[in-house]
Amino acid sequence: MSTLPLAITRRRRRSVRHTLDLRVSPYAYVAPFFLLFCAFGLFPLVYTAWVSLHEWTLLSETQEFVGLGNYSTLLADAYFWNATFNTLSIGVLSTVPQLALAIWLAHLLNRRLRFQTLFRVSLLLPNVTSVVAVVVIFSQLFGRDFGMINWILSWFGVGNIDWAAGTATSHIALSVMIMWRWTGYNALIFLAAMQAVPRELYEAATLDGASNFKQLRSITIPMIRPTIVFVVIVSTIGAMQIIAEPMLFGQSSGGGGGIATGGPDRQFQTLALFVYEQGFANSTFDFGYASAASWLMFLAVVFVAGINFLITRRVKGGLV
């Protein structure tokens, strides 16, 4: 007699647990990502805005509210504008040729090819190499007196270039490092998109006598435009945040001036490096000022990425 109600409650309890399981567990499964993102991604980003409105250093106990004071100081700071110029210059020098080269390489790889895998692996090899390693290696290659690049240039009668010393030369050197590391990666992403383009289009174009280059221009590029937009945006955001390369280049080229200044004359200090200098390398640990610079940098990232988005979307067919 007494076993029957017990069985019913047990079954009912089980079905409640089952419904609960179906309803709630999905949220529990996606929760770790959202919790971590809020704590370590979103919160710092928003809190940066709050800090930027204060006179806020690591050393002082109290933080004084200064409103937009940090921002107005920043806009009058010549070093800030220098860093902005350097960021844009290095960004353009490294991104534009890189993406053109990546599309072309992907185009070369997008055919029947022997040693396909070998070529792909070799393209991605630089991307597996850490930034630190890349800059250490290239600082040696770009050495003034005994670097291999100057040695090769000397065959053409070019004198010993002190790559780290000048604005233009240091920007070129840094762009080469960035290009070396990222071109292959972007080529693979373009290749992935190209493989989804229907083969018949190329067959028809070949029958019509369209040249290889013409096919790239009129078929491939329009067909993979969404991927091009994606890569351009991601590269822009990356380029606006370049920091490790100039930091390490200044360090290992031995030019002096500390690791955060981007060369003794700040000739290759980027915005992100400027933020680091104010926040961590300055003896005052000026978090308020650095946070203000972070926010202006964020606005610059959004602005430049937005412009690039509009441009890449507008351009039809003839991107090259």
Next chain:
Amino acid sequence: MRLRYLTLIAVAFFSAFPLYYSVVVASRHNSALAQVPPPLIPGGNFFANVSRVFDTVPFGLALVNSLIVAGSISIAVMFFSTLAGFAFAKLAFRGRNIMLVITVATMMVPAQLGIIPLYMLMVKLEWTGTNYALIVPALVNAFGVFFMTQYLSRALPTELLEAGRVDGCSTWGLFWHVVLPAARPAAAVLGMLTFMSAWNDYFWPLVVLTPDNPTVQVALSTLASGYVNDYVLGLAGTAIGTLPLVAVFALFGKHIIGGIMQGAVKG
């Protein structure tokens, strides 16, 4: 046709040469640096230089730290990404689509901008100088979640899950007995990608760690600093910090590339 192969061979050469050349310099005497023309084949001094690296910076500790950090991050990312990917790909719940969109959108947030409050947070938690500061914020990321969602929605048959339900499996039971085994190939690729990026991470460890308790990349940057200014030493360190990863990549590169291309297409 022939031109295409020549171009690709040239590109492959330029991709590999800087790494090769770093090993050449790392295996020679300092005097080799002043040679014209520069040496092009390795010398016999590699191990002597490597032992100098271990004398100059705490490289053994750095290797252990990097292994702990990159290892635990990859395991956690594999686990949590598969978990969230399973929910997004195969479970029905309110707000699923919008949450997935938000997840993907967070990939566009430049995390570097929040580095100062993040550092302040670490100071509050008393995690500065410890591996926690590197591991905890990286336990799961949007790319991993998106990657596993993509894979599971394609590769995991819904019938298999229904069959599991009929047999009385709870959601967790399904995850453990059906999803995890099915996710293994993609999770392995994700794990390798995560390991590589964690191993190669430089900026955040530099900010939050101290030079006496570094990761490999932080130790390398100390070696390469202008104060030491010893290219052979810097490159010997670079070689031992980089070559293990290059070796793994040479072995599994095919799968890793497949993963990158797969994760990227629909981004």
